[in-house]
Amino acid sequence: MxxxxxxxxxxxxxxxxxxxxxxxxxxxxxxxxxxxxxxxxxxxxxxxxxxxxxxxxxxxxxxxxxxxxxxxxxxxxxxxxxxxxxxxxxxxxxxxxxxxxxxxxxxxxxxxxxxxxxxxxxxxxxxxxxxxxxDPVSRYTEKLRQQLGRDSKFVLCYAQKEELLLEETYTDTIAELVGLKDESLGPLGSLACLLDRSSGVLSEQGETIFICGDAGMGKSMLLQRLQSLWAARRLDAQFKFFFHFRCRVFSCFKEGDALCLQDLLFKHYCYPEQDPDEVFAFLLRCPHAALFTFDGLDELHSDFDLSGAPDTSSPWEPAHPLVLLANLLSGKLLKGAAKLLTARTGVEIPRQLLRKKVLLRGFAPSHLRAYARRMFPDRTVQQHLLAQLEANPNLCSLCAVPLFCWIIFRCFQHFHSVWDSAAQLPSRTVTLTDVFLLVTEVHLNRTQPTSLVQRNTRSQVETFRASRGTLRSLGQVAHGGMEKSLFVFGQEEVQAAEFQEGELQLGFLRAVPEPGVGGDQQSYEFFHITLQAFFTAFFLVVDDQVGTQQLLRFFQEWAPPGEAGAESCYPPLLPFQCLKGGGLAGEDPFKNKDHFRFTNLFLCGLLSKAKEKLLRHLVPPAALRRKRKALWAHLLASLRAHLKNLPRTQSGGFSQVQAMPTFIWMLRCIYETQSEKVGRLAAKGICANYLKLTYCNACSADCSALSFVLHHFRKRLALDLDNNNLNDYGVRELQPCFSRLTVLRLSVNQITDSGVKVLYEELTKYKILTFLGLYSNQITDVGARYVARILDECKGLTHLKLGENKITSEGGKCLALAVRNSSSILEIGMWGNRIGDEGAKAFAEALRNHPSLTNLSLAFNGISTEGGKSLAQALQRNTSLRIFWLTKNELDDEVAESLAEMLKVNQTLKHLWLIQNQITAKGIAQLADALQKNTGITEICLNGNLIKPEEAKVFEDEKRIVCF
Missing domain, CATH: 1.10.533.10 (Death Domain, Fas)
Structure with a gap:
């Protein structure tokens, strides 16, 4: 009751x-x-x-x-x-x-x-x-829910060839509330915040929530998600009605067409099964119970002149549908109803209409991971994919755009299904050119009409052949801009390329939000700068008028001025200018060259034999072969010339060259050809057996290109990749060339235990390694165990650098035992770990009577009195060690006393570094006294200990004691 x-x-x-x-x-x-x-x-x-x-x-x-x-x-x-x-x-x-x-x-x-x-x-x-x-209203609401639930359950994929479950596909993107000048007002917390009455409101009188973003950012998907939530009663309960329109539909009405609002909603959307007048009367009485979404204002094309049509505030008065749309958005019709409108960036609506403005910015890394979980439920496949993306900044940056992300994920899905192996995804088969060809195919298929019973079944070849004119126009604009380093195009350039109006809406070009080169006229830019590079390369390949000279013109941009001063002689195929001379390559030392380099990269991919089947319908096969032959010859000659003219040194039996980032780009291009013949010939042109590629900004994907060439190298090789960004995926991609490597330096490369495990599995197959550098990575005790096993099994390993990792006493013990059992190791670097006293004691056991170890660094390892004394005592039995670094530990006078006793016995140690410890004048005095009986030691460095300048004067006569 x-x-x-x-x-x-x-x-x-x-x-x-x-x-x-x-x-x-x-x-x-x-x-x-x-x-x-x-x-x-x-x-x-x-x-x-x-x-x-x-x-x-x-x-x-x-x-x-x-x-x-x-x-x-x-x-x-x-x-x-x-x-x-x-x-x-x-x-x-x-x-x-x-x-x-x-x-x-x-x-x-x-x-x-x-x-x-x-x-x-x-x-x-x-x-x-x-x-x-x-109740007629309730029954109509249920009918709307059923219709929207059905319509929103599946999303037609961008290629228009299949349907995907929205619930399994939709992932939130970065959505930001912005002001009238697009200044940020903070993130949009959730979809519910779109419709609340408080956050981000620009004008209480405004009626329209405006959602904008570039093509492919997920505007339509967001509206479809709202439809799905409303149909499932998971959206704001106040909304009894949900009306969804595509703006392009309003272009279908003729100039003389007239409808009243009731007919627009019922006859052209969803008709009530009973008492439509009663339902409409309820809508007029409770407009706040209605939610309208209008998708794609930029897709609305009509010759109808709104300025000549009167406004209408009567829901019963017939008017042109565009007038109804305008008056719905302004609130003259159904004032108080919620209205969401989407459009691409650059499209503006009158400020007086705006209630809120939301900008979609695409996927953040967290969204990308969530999307990967949806697309790849298998965790192993998912992790492999994310590792590949992390390895390739070019692909990863594209994945910020949901459309591109879907395309790239589908590429991986395809190759995973073909090879049916998560652990062995053929990542080297998926080139950047493959991805951009699919991007192009998807956008071209936007022109394909959809049908209730038939999806788009055109093959990639058919799509490109049918869109020859569009591709020509895009290529002409892209190439013309690339020649002038021009990335924003006015009406003049667009008209010269004979663009059709519909082609501008495909998504390759986007309107520039502010006036560009055309003054008050509309300007355009390519959606992504690499897209312009792709179409430039496409133009160079398919245009009959492009000869060898023009084809290879952008290779003049291989290197910025001064990168290689000796690089003055290039092969006669293309007359390169001296890098210090005039022309394109000498204009601006700070100019970013990536757009030229990506053009060259795509040129190599498009002229690969694998793409001949696709392109032979656009360009004669003979022309393709002629251009391919010229390109390959130039690549090989350029690589030889680049390496030949680099400074080199002879060291340790190696002929060493310090290669430049240009070399990395050359390898990328060779890899993009996917030609084993080109890779083999490129390897023959490498005239050095020590490649130093430090600070080249190389990423893990570049390791694929490096391996593509180096696995053909027939001699043993030293490879220095210190200070790049390779991570574990890069280590895996280097597998094909491990059989050649005697020196491998991978310091400062974000490598974890997973990458070290790969090194163990591969390097112990060949057992030819002499030098392993893993300084400043993210290796823990787990990885230290793998390194210890490498040291155990590679009997010729002489140098091991493991400083500045995350190794504690457990890992230190494993490594110390491996050092103890090795008769070849000469140098161990462990600076900046945390092995502590327990690890120090283990190394002390390794030092005792060791036959070969000459250099050891245990600096900055948290070693205190017990560990220090153990090391000192062990050195009394050691005759091999020459240099010992114990800098930045916690050694005190007690340790100094033990070291002094050691120096009375050990006459082979040359350098002892005790910088930044806790030794006082008393301990230094004991060390100085011990030197009276030691003629072998060269220096004891004690800078930064607990000694005052006046106390240090006592030791001025002993030149081997360095206090300041």
Whole structure:
């Protein structure tokens, strides 16, 4: 039953329309409740038929009763008659009437506050009764939910060849609330924040929430997600109606067409099964219960002149559909309804329409990982994919755009299905050219009409052949801009390329938000700078007028000025200028060359033999072969010339060259050809056996290119890749050339235990390694165990650099044991780990009687008194160590005393570094005294210990003691 309430003054019953006078009863009688609140019920019950239907269904009304109600002339009269009849039939009938009002919330939305206030609770008998909803508004809402639920369940993929479940595909993107000048107002917390009445509001009078973003940022998907949430009753409950329109639909109406708002909504969207007039009347009375979405304002093309058409504020007056659209957005029609409008960046709407503005910025790394989990449920495949993306900054930056991300993921899905192996995805087969060809195919297929029964079945070859004109126009604009380093194009350039209006909407070009080179006219730029590079290369390949000289012109941009001063002689195939001379390569030492280099990269990919089947329909096969031959010859000659003219040194039996980033780009291009023949010839042209590629900004994907060439190198090789950004994936990509490597330096490269495991598995197959550099990575004790096993099995390993990792005493013990068992190791670098006293004791055991170790660094390892004393005692039995670094530990005078005793015995140690410890003048004095009996030591460095300048003067005569 309902809760007891204090009586509300009778005057409350006579409030203005829209407010309720609530008069609860002091008795538990349902009849009295209906009597006391009679006027409120008469005012707010607008659907009598639903009540009559349920009363009939449950035998509380007879057919005669229904006829009596139906004979009443007005709606209020019908309500009064229902109340009279129900009260006459007793408590149970009155209780059931209240139950119907409570259960059918959508039908009697105005009574929700009253029902909540009286706390009505039906009896078990009444709860067992069946309540049916025959309310026209509620039935229309259900029809809308069914339609939108069906329409939003699947998303047609960008290639228009398959449907994907939205629930398994949709991933949030970065959405930002922005101001009138696009200044950031903070992130959009959730989709619900789009529709709230507080956050990000620019104008309370504005009616339209404007969602903008570049092509492929997920605007349509966001609206589809809203549809799905509303259909599943997971969106704001106030919305009883959801109307979704594509703006392009409004382009289909002719100039003379006229519709009233009711026809637009019902005849051109979803028609009510009963009483459309009643449904429409409810919509007009409660516009706040409606949510409208209009997708793609930039796709609206019409010759209809809105300026010559009068506004309309009448929902019954026929007008052109575009006028209805404009007046809906402005609020002159259905003021108070929520309206969402999307458009690409650069499209603006009048400020007075704006309620909120939201900018979609694409995927952040967290979104990318979430999307990977959706697309690749198998965790192994998922992790492999993310590693590949992390390895390739070019692909990873593209994945910030959801459209490109989907395309790249589908590439990986395809190759995974072909090879059916998560652990061995053929990543070297998926080139950047493959990805951009698919990007192009997807955008070109946007012109394909969709059908209820047929999807796009065009092959890639058919798509490119059918779009020859579009590709030519894009290539012409891209190439013309690339020659001038021009990235924003005005009307003149666009018109010269004979662009059709529809081609500008494909997504390759986007409007520049602010006036560009064309003044007040619209300007354009390619969606991504690499897209311009791709179409430039495409133009060079397919245009019949492009000869060898023009084909290879952008290779003049191989190196920025001064990168290789000796690089003055290039092969005669293309007359390169001296790098210090004039021309393109000498203009600006700070100019970014990546757009030229990507053009060269795509040129190599498009001229690969694998792409001949696709391109032979656009350019004669003979022309393709001629251009390919010229390109390959130039690549090989350039690589030889580049290496030949680099400075080289002879060291340790190696002929060493310090290669430049140019060399990395050359390898990328050779890799893009996917020609083993080119890779083999390139390897023959490498005239040095020590390649130093430090500080070349190489990423892990470059290791694929490096291996593509170096696995053909027939001699043993030293490879120095210190200070790049290779990570574990780069280590895996180097596998094909491990059989050649005797020296491998991978310091400062974000390598973890996973990468070290790969090194162990591969390097121990060949056992030719002499030098392993892994300084300043992210190796823990797990990785230290793998390194120890490398040291155990590679009997020729002489140098091991493991400083500045995350190795503790456990890893230190494993390494120390491996050092103890090695008769070849000469140098160990462990600076900056945390092996502590336990690790130091293990190294002490390794030092005792070691036959070969000459250099050891245990600096900055948290070693204190016990560890220091153990090391000192072990050195009394060692005759091989020449240099010992113990800098930045916690060694004190007690350790100094032990070291002094060691120096009285050990005459082979040359350099002892004790910088930045806790040794005082007392400990230094003991060391100085020990030197009286030691003629072998060259220096003891004690800078940064606990000694004052005046105390140090005592040791001025002992030149081997360095205090300051």
């Amino acid at each position: 309902w809760a007891k309430q204090s009586l509300v003054p009778l005057a409350m019953e006579k409030q203005s329309h829209g407010e309720m006078g609530i008069i609860p009863s002091e008795s538990h009688s349902h009849i009295k409740l209906l009597k006391i609140n009679r006027e409120l019920l008469v005012t707010h019950i607008r659907n009598t038929q639903c009540l009559v239907d349920n009363l009939l269904e449950n035998d509380y009304f007879s057919s005669e009763d229904a006829e009596i109600v139906g004979a009443c002339p007005t709606q209020p009269d019908k309500v009064r008659k229902i109340l009279d009849l129900v009260q006459s039939k007793g408590e149970e009938a009155s209780e059931f009437l209240l139950y119907v009002l409570q259960q059918l919330e959508d039908a009697y939305v105005d009574l929700r506050p009253w029902l909540s206030e009286i706390g009505f609770s039906p009896s078990e008998l009444i709860q067992s009764k069946v309540v049916v909803n025959t």
